């Protein structure tokens with residue numbers, strides 16, 4: 001083999017591995033970060049089916065939307081606003097990926113190799129057969145009355161729901177009472193199984209939920225949403241304001257007491273007056 005052929009071959013191998021690695025990266029990112037909400041050719045989930053999305057929008061638009069859909073929507077971009085309204089004003093989370101990484105994801109989407117979304121659809125099929133048992137199991141898991149098999153945090157440490165069956169007070173993340181109406185069981189199951197939000201993802205990355213837990217939690221959130229109209233909202237905000245006022249009063253009172261009990265005179269005043277008494 002002559003040297004030129006050798007070089008050409010090496011170059012070919014180089015480009016080939018490069019493509020594989022980067023196409024792999026696009027697939028990886030899609031599965032970890034996007035598949036909870038999007039399918040490629042399997043229909044609408046939380047967000048739109050992304051098959052052929054490249055025919056709808058320029059690459060530049062897609063990259064900036066995927067980086068920060070919130071910025072795009074706030075800027076008044078008509079296409080971004082329209083799709084935001086169409087999807088019940090659910091915000092797609094912002095991402096910290098580089099342009100190159102996002103382009104890899106877009107390439108993966110248009111490569112047509114990934115038909116994602118079967119898992120979520122399968123969950124929905126199972127969900128049709130769930131009953132009261134699943135709901136009460138889900139409630140126990142949600143509130144932490146029952147431990148998650150792999151030791152993940154109870155949902156109530158971050159979320160709350162308006163449901164008198166469950167005491168929940170988490171305020172770090174969204175109230176989930178209405179989530180089912182917004183994203184359906186496929187959306188919830190997809191998110192719970194593979195959380196696309198950094199904070200929630202970090203809580204479960206080493207403590208994945210089992211398939212049954214995903215189903216029970218989804219069944220529970222569905223039932224919360226269906227019963228929501230009958231529920232008196234468990235709203236603690238006023239009692240917290242009241243507690244705040246009491247604590248504030250106590251602090252003010254003790255400052256006043258401390259103020260009146262303070263030493264008003266110089267440290268050597270007693271000594272001096274005793275001394276002057278002796279002299280007099």
Ligand code: HEC
Pocket residue numbers: 029030033034035036037038046047048050053056057062065066069083084085087088089090091092093095105196
């Ligand atoms: C939490 C759910 C969620 C996640 C995760 C998510 N998206 Fe979205 N996405 C949406 C929703 C909802 C919309 C519809 C627009 C809106 O509501 O802002 C959307 C819209 C889009 C659009 C515009 C589609 C169109 O037809 O104009 C693209 C492109 C997109 N997402 C790509 C991605 C990519 C790539 C990822 C992964 C890096 C991702 N999304 C992760 C929910 C999500």
Ligand code: HEC
Pocket residue numbers: 142153154155156157158159172173174175176179182188191192197199200203217
């Ligand atoms: C460590 C905190 C944390 C824990 C624990 C947690 N989540 Fe989340 N979750 C979040 C954050 C943050 C979001 C992103 C939306 C937001 O800011 O509220 C989110 C979003 C969601 C969403 C999408 C809501 C929407 O309207 O976009 C669902 C559904 C959800 N969580 C379900 C659950 C369930 C079920 C559990 C228990 C298995 C759980 N979460 C545990 C932090 C958490």
